[in-house]
Amino acid sequence: MATGFTLVFVDVPEEARDADVSAIAALDEPTRRRLYDHVVRQQGPVSRDEAAAALGLARQTAAFHLDRLAGEALLDVVYERRSGRSGPGAGRPAKLYRRSAKQVAVSLPDRRYELAGRLLAQAVEESDATGEPVRKVLHRKAEELGAQLGEQNGTELLDLLERYGFEPRREGDAIVLANCPFHALAQEHTETVCGMNLHLLRGVLDGLDEAGLEACLAPVPGRCCVRLQPAA
Template sequence: MTIDANKNQAIDEVAVLAEPVRRRLYEFVATAAEGAGRDAAAAGVGINRALAAFHLDRLVAAGFLEVTFRHLGQRRGPGAGRPAKIYRRSDRELMVSVPQRSYDVAAELLATALDSAGTEDADKPRLAELAAAAHRLGASIGEEARRRAGPRPSRKRLQVAAMDVLAGRGYEPRMDDSGGLILGNCPFDALARRHRSLVCGMNLSIMRGVLDGLRERGVIATLDPQEGRCCVILEQRPR
């Protein structure tokens, strides 16, 4: 088997994350809603600031993180000091498969076909079948989380187990100030950018299935598209 130059480059780039401290820094920054400065990142993974700066800038050079600048304190204008360097996850996607696979091409073709089907009444059952399949997948995810939570789990244990399982699926869940759940990453982002209605509807069905699998009646899944995260949020059911 011969590995071409492009694949060699991709393997080298992925290898940047093989260093354990660097990978922990990437994961910390990737899940920070507003990004993270050097001090916060260093404290978050338990290393000194200089080492954090070295690894963060290495991740920027590799394209995994991007940099913005902003003041972190309340003070603005003269005397506020220099803005801090803030690191955020970039939009770049990098996949390596040996031997080469093109699942993304198959997904794009299927999504295009379903998008086209959605314009014809006679083909709408296909979209209903997609929603049903997505709901079944979500239910299996929710059931897995419920098993992990143990017998007669509290709501807190269910929440922790659900976040753990969803994290394993690439959703990067985090709590918001109202007690709801934000999904910080869309595992289908590239498809969602080209087929937003189709993919967001599929994600909504998945999350509704998750809640059914958890047997959680106090939370609902709703669409709330925002840049840089999944279009679905989980929030407390209105009383």
């Protein structure tokens, strides 16, 4: 039975993660953080003069930091005439700032909880629509997604695993994964999340046509529960 559910996974490129780090670093400056907090608490856009007056800053200082926040895409810039007039003599529109729609998240070590959440939510929805057991749907969808990642990225296995936060290390003929991108979930829901991860990595191997390796559960403290070893 067709359900109409499709998992869409959008990878976060390295440059996007670098931009998130830069944005967070921009908020480390105390005056800039105060300005950001002030702008996002307001119901409407804020001008340089309004922000400077509210925080007791020189207008030039407020303008510098507001523009830096806009440059990091943490604030959006809009232009409005505050006089209420239009046409000749109405004056130039004021430069105003408001919270942007950008979401910033940086996690070290790398975590991929959004990916796990999407897979789990899709499994629940499809199970509810079809009656198929949730865990069976989850394993199938995870494997399909892994194959998709392998087929679409056109890269080597170790590079792909590194890209998605697994921190792969060669150990003889096997590959161990020093980091679990789903660590906190795996600690509380081990069987569910490790099973999902196992099938995800089986799909990756299929997508990359890595017939010489197989994914198996081999939990070791401080590592991902899955190990890639020579196929039997």
